[in-house]
Amino acid sequence: MNLPLLRFVTLLFLSLASEVTSQDTLVNLKDLSTEFNYEIRYATPNNFIGETLYDCAECLLRPEVAEALLQANQYFCEKGYRIKIYDCYRPLDVQKKMWAKVPRATYVGNPYGNGSVHNKGAAIDITLETLDGCYVEMGSDYDYFGKEAHIDNYNFSKEILTNRKLLFEGMRQFGFNTIRTEWWHFSYQKNWSYKTLNTPLPCEQ
Numbered sequence: 164m165n166l167p168l169l170r171f172v173t174l175l176f177l178s179l180a181s182e183v184t185s186q187d188t189l190v191n192l193k194d195l196s197t198e199f200n201y202e203i204r205y206a207t208p209n210n211f212i213g214e215t216l217y218d219c220a221e222c223l224l225r226p227e228v229a230e231a232l233l234q235a236n237q238y239f240c241e242k243g244y245r246i247k248i249y250d251c252y253r254p255l256d257v258q259k260k261m262w263a264k265v266p267r268a269t270y271v272g273n274p275y276g277n278g279s280v281h282n283k284g285a286a287i288d289i290t291l292e293t294l295d296g297c298y299v300e301m302g303s304d305y306d307y308f309g310k311e312a313h314i315d316n317y318n319f320s321k322e323i324l325t326n327r328k329l330l331f332e333g334m335r336q337f338g339f340n341t342i343r344t345e346w347w348h349f350s351y352q353k354n355w356s357y358k359t360l361n362t363p364l365p366c367e368q
């Protein structure tokens with residue numbers, strides 16, 4: 164092989180290799196900010212499965228998703244609120260356990276179909292709380308799979324509708340989409356090129 168061609172092939176290989184590596188890279192939100200609160204329910208038995216699904220309570224995300232979330236949190240902080248995190252990256256095997264319990268694509272992404280945007284490190288389940296840690300009512304508990312969780316259900320008090328509006332408008336401004344059936348779920352819009360992952364959460368032994 165002549166030298167320019169060899170150089171071209173090497174560069175092509177290196178750029179493809181770095182693309183594959185960067186596709187898999189997730190960052191830990193705690194390394195980027197101390198301004199969030201956390202209640203990672205799947206790291207406890209207090210969730211809709213009733214079992215601990217994660218070995219540790221960490222929030223991992225694609226770097227650009229974490230950056231957008233930091234900006235959203237800043238927006239909420241300026242209004243007297245902060246984001247409380249329920250879930251971030253979720254390994255595909257955990258998605259399969261969820262699907263086995265609730266095989267309804269309106270509430271759990273089908274791991275045998277497109278999967279969940281959580282499996283790409285590009286979705287989060289969140290709520291708001293006040294900066295001094297007070298509860299903000301959203302009309303249902305997290306992972307309540309029923310019409311009280313639907314975002315097109317307006318049969319709530321003015322206070323709840325105002326809280327939801329604040330959450331949805333803030334998140335949409337920073338590149339997140341809502342889904343109709345879960346007020347707590349937000350998918351980063353530009354996730355189409357991200358890979359579905361099954362790497363376990365990085366927990367110290």
Ligand SMILES: C[C@@H](N)C(=O)N[C@H](C)C(=O)O
Binds near residue numbers: 250271278281288
């Ligand atoms: C299971 C629930 N917290 C959730 O995230 N549902 C969406 C639809 C998902 O699995 O992607």
Ligand SMILES: [Zn+2]
Binds near residue numbers: 281287348349
């Ligand atoms: Zn979700």
